[in-house]
Amino acid sequence: MSVxxxxxxxxxxxxxxxxxxxxxxxxVLRDVSLDIAAGESIALLGRSGSGxxxxxxxxxxxxxxxxxxxxxxxxxxxxxxxxxxxHYRRSVQVVFQDSLGAVNPRHSIGRIIAEPLRHLxxxxxxxxxxxxxxxxxxxxxxxxxxxxxPSQMSGxxxxxxxxxxxxxxxxxxxxxxxxxxxxxxxxxxQMIALLRDLQARLKMAVLFITHDLRLVQLFCSRVIVLAxxxxxxxxxxxxxxxxxxxxxxxxQDAILPARPVHRAPAFCD
Amino acid sequence: MxxxxxxxxxxxxxxxGHHDHVLVDGVSLTLRRGRILALVGASGCGKSIxxxxxxGVLPPGVRVTQGRVLHNDTTVAPERLRxxxxxxxxxxxxxxxxxxxxxxxxxxxxxxxxxxxxxxxRSRTLEAFATVGLEDAESVLPLHAFxxxxxxxxxxxxxxxxxxxAPFLFADEPTTDLDLxxxxxxxxxxxxxxxxxxxxxxxITHDMGVVARLADEVAVMENGRIIERATTREIFxxxxxxxxxxxxxxxxxxxxxVA
Amino acid sequence: MSVASLDAxxxxxxxxxxPIRDSWAVRIALFIVALLAIAAIAAPWIAxxxxxxVDLARRLQSPSLSHWLGTDHLGRDELSRLIYGTRVSLGSVxxxxxxxxxxxxxxxxxxxxxxxxxxxxxxxxxxxxxxFPTIVLALFLIGxxxxxxxxxxxxxxxxxxxxxxxxxxGLVLSFRQRDFVLASRAAGASRVRVFFEHLFPAIMAxxxxxxxxxxxxxxxxxxxxxxxxxxxxxxxxxxxxMIGDARPFVWSMPMLILWPGLAxxxxxxxxxxxxxxxxxxxxxxxxxxxxx
Numbered sequence: 001m002s003v004x005x006x007x008x009x010x011x012x013x014x015x016x017x018x019x020x021x022x023x024x025x026x027x028v029l030r031d032v033s034l035d036i037a038a039g040e041s042i043a044l045l046g047r048s049g050s051g052x053x054x055x056x057x058x059x060x061x062x063x064x065x066x067x068x069x070x071x072x073x074x075x076x077x078x079x080x081x082x083x084x085x086x087h088y089r090r091s092v093q094v095v096f097q098d099s100l101g102a103v104n105p106r107h108s109i110g111r112i113i114a115e116p117l118r119h120l121x122x123x124x125x126x127x128x129x130x131x132x133x134x135x136x137x138x139x140x141x142x143x144x145x146x147x148x149x150p151s152q153m154s155g156x157x158x159x160x161x162x163x164x165x166x167x168x169x170x171x172x173x174x175x176x177x178x179x180x181x182x183x184x185x186x187x188x189x190q191m192i193a194l195l196r197d198l199q200a201r202l203k204m205a206v207l208f209i210t211h212d213l214r215l216v217q218l219f220c221s222r223v224i225v226l227a228x229x230x231x232x233x234x235x236x237x238x239x240x241x242x243x244x245x246x247x248x249x250x251x252q253d254a255i256l257p258a259r260p261v262h263r264a265p266a267f268c269d
Numbered sequence: 270m271x272x273x274x275x276x277x278x279x280x281x282x283x284x285x286g287h288h289d290h291v292l293v294d295g296v297s298l299t300l301r302r303g304r305i306l307a308l309v310g311a312s313g314c315g316k317s318i319x320x321x322x323x324x325g326v327l328p329p330g331v332r333v334t335q336g337r338v339l340h341n342d343t344t345v346a347p348e349r350l351r352x353x354x355x356x357x358x359x360x361x362x363x364x365x366x367x368x369x370x371x372x373x374x375x376x377x378x379x380x381x382x383x384x385x386x387x388x389x390x391r392s393r394t395l396e397a398f399a400t401v402g403l404e405d406a407e408s409v410l411p412l413h414a415f416x417x418x419x420x421x422x423x424x425x426x427x428x429x430x431x432x433x434x435a436p437f438l439f440a441d442e443p444t445t446d447l448d449l450x451x452x453x454x455x456x457x458x459x460x461x462x463x464x465x466x467x468x469x470x471x472x473i474t475h476d477m478g479v480v481a482r483l484a485d486e487v488a489v490m491e492n493g494r495i496i497e498r499a500t501t502r503e504i505f506x507x508x509x510x511x512x513x514x515x516x517x518x519x520x521x522x523x524x525x526x527v528a
Numbered sequence: 529m530s531v532a533s534l535d536a537x538x539x540x541x542x543x544x545x546x547p548i549r550d551s552w553a554v555r556i557a558l559f560i561v562a563l564l565a566i567a568a569i570a571a572p573w574i575a576x577x578x579x580x581x582v583d584l585a586r587r588l589q590s591p592s593l594s595h596w597l598g599t600d601h602l603g604r605d606e607l608s609r610l611i612y613g614t615r616v617s618l619g620s621v622x623x624x625x626x627x628x629x630x631x632x633x634x635x636x637x638x639x640x641x642x643x644x645x646x647x648x649x650x651x652x653x654x655x656x657x658x659x660f661p662t663i664v665l666a667l668f669l670i671g672x673x674x675x676x677x678x679x680x681x682x683x684x685x686x687x688x689x690x691x692x693x694x695x696x697x698g699l700v701l702s703f704r705q706r707d708f709v710l711a712s713r714a715a716g717a718s719r720v721r722v723f724f725e726h727l728f729p730a731i732m733a734x735x736x737x738x739x740x741x742x743x744x745x746x747x748x749x750x751x752x753x754x755x756x757x758x759x760x761x762x763x764x765x766x767x768x769x770m771i772g773d774a775r776p777f778v779w780s781m782p783m784l785i786l787w788p789g790l791a792x793x794x795x796x797x798x799x800x801x802x803x804x805x806x807x808x809x810x811x812x813x814x815x816x817x818x819x820x
Contacts, residue, residue, distance in 0.1 A: 254452065
């Protein structure tokens with residue numbers, strides 16, 4: 001299988017500035033390597049502060065690693081330019097956690113979804129709006145929604161808009177950065193079903209960044225556990241998955257019970 | 270007869286020009302000390318508004334049009350309720366704290382609001398912080414919200430809720446913004462405190478996992494109304510209404526090996 | 529659709545309606561501003577006389593049917609000078625604002641985007657401007673540049689732009705890490721395109737709010753500097769100049785001070801009231817535009 005995107009021993013640290021000057025840098029990622037092959041669905045699992053979102057941002061080219069490199073089709077992302085850069089942008093797309101914050105409140109839904117088409121493809125305006133209509137349908141929205149503003153949609157609908165925008169340039173890898181965490185549980189399940197369906201139809205690879213192991217089991221074939229900026233475990237997702245690393249055990253034990261526990265039933269009024 | 274808190278026939282409406290948009294449509298609930306009642310429903314069903322409506326802390330343009338709150342069969346005004354009878358913990362602990370005040374300031378303010386600020390506030394605050402598992406409570410006192418993690422802040426908020434010594438607790442999505450490991454610990458903490466302090470808890474959540482972990486009884490809300498109420502076990506085993514079934518089914522689909 | 533989104537839709541609809549229906553104060557303010565705009569644009573057609581035509585035979589006349597507001601010490605028609613004065617007041621303020629916005633967006637945008645040392649250097653430079661009251665700074669700049677209308681505009685722009693630049697920088701910094709800006713980069717937009725598609729409109733909305741609140745204050749600057757003889761020079765018809773010219777006659781013909789003074793008072797008040805109304809409409813921080 002061909003590797004689309006790879007992190008090659010990347011590390012990243014941040015330092016904050018204050019009145020007294022620069023603080024000691026805080027290391028967020030240490031020597032992380034990861035290959036994402038075509039069609040794969042990988043979960044990046046970790047608690048908050050584990051470095052999973054930072055790794056996502058490096059892979060998306062929003063930030064540069066301090067050490068190591070991110071390679072797209074065996075070429076360092078920081079060196080890409082011109083048509084190669086456009087090809088990288090077309091190929092790797094993202095859906096963020098907070099859908100309301102991820103869209104410009106002044107733009108119409110149609111314009112939001114068309115943005116990658118305008119920048120990354122040579123489609124003319126008619127073809128673009130035709131494509132926007134078909135994208136809306138693919139994510140379960142109606143053509144009329146293209147005229148709406150973000151404030152006129154619910155959180156779940158808006159996340160569908162963000163998904164439509166991400167799949168617009170026909171990416172080969174979709175990074176889902178906690179993309180369902182802000183939704184309520186019923187919507188989370190609907191969104192996972194939609195994403196699973198899109199992944200199968202569009203034959204995309206997916207990097208699913210999450211803290212919820214339950215969702216991993218629904219959606220991914222491989223899970224990578226991240227803690228304190230290092231990869232702790234890299235395991236295939238099987239039925240009855242049992243993580244082995246200490247962090248993996250913690251995350252697995254934190255899963256809420258499926259059925260009511262221990263509190264005795266009481267009378268009801 | 271144990272101590273109770275009753276929300277009776279609560280109506281809340283938002284004003285839109287000349288007509289009202291009904292958000293909560295005649296909700297009645299009874300909390301008992303020592304019991305945890307979960308109020309569940311899809312986002313926008315009115316569960317959070319019920320909670321803030323009962324306490325009289327609604328956003329501008331939204332108001333209670335009818336209904337009252339009774340503490341042991343006596344009507345209580347919302348401002349007498351807050352802090353004294355009901356303590357609250359919220360979803361987003363970061364925005365619940367004043368960014369320029371320290372934890373010690375917040376503790377003093379909480380105690381002052383219920384007229385319990387006296388010479389030994391410090392030792393009581395330290396005790397509350399220790400109870401909620403904030404290690405080294407002494408060093409937490411001078412911290413500001415931005416110097417603490419989400420889990421620490423949620424613990425601090427629970428500690429402040431405990432300080433007021435109110436018999437009832439409203440917890441509005443208390444763990445939604447936390448990762449699962451922190452969430453599990455906070456839920457353990459709430460469970461233990463509710464039992465040890467014999468608190469009556471109204472737990473607002475969209476996550477049936479949280480309900481399964483913590484609640485004794487469940488009330489399901491849809492479009493501003495309570496459409497079903499039963500014990501947690503009955504809700505899981507034998508949901509009556511479509512909305513309830515949807516919630517339970519969505520939840521169970523996360524556990525393929527159980528179902 | 530959730531209730532909160534209904535709310536947001538309603539507030540958005542309200543947002544784009546002109547603030548006409550608010551209160552009487554806003555309606556009157558809007559009326560005065562419209563009157564000023566018409567006077568400025570149509571001055572040559574509506575002014576009864578040439579504002580600079582001297583007629584010493586008819587100097588210092590009281591209001592009459594031929595000279596509604598009377599004449600000044602050189603026999604010039606007071607009403608015509610008042611109408612032409614609108615042009616200078618509004619025009620110089622408008623040009624100042626254009627200059628301020630251009631400077632602020634360039635300086636603040638650069639500062640916010642570059643960050644690091646360049647940002648620090650630019651901001652310390654701005655702090656020098658912020659350290660003095662604007663009128664003191666304007667007087668100082670006039671002292672360097674010399675008098676005249678162009679220099680007044682430059683002085684007002686330079687004494688005010690730092691406030692705007694700081695705000696532009698703050699907005700750029702807050703927007704730069706917002707998810708929709710990152711999403712736009714993922715959608716292949718270059719930094720320049722991200723700026724003009726996403727940041728610029730949001731920044732302009734805020735700048736216009738700020739500028740509307742400042743119009744009255746800047747009009748006072750123009751008039752004040754001209755009154756002191758540092759701004760627009762006589763014989764140009766300008767309200768500050770007119771007040772200055774009328775000073776020797778304050779006891780004999782007080783209405784020569786009254787008319788331009790009243791015009792200044794009413795327009796400053798009108799712009800301030802309108803500025804508040806525009807801020808209430810456009811400032812997103814005053815609207816609950818989010819939902820859950």
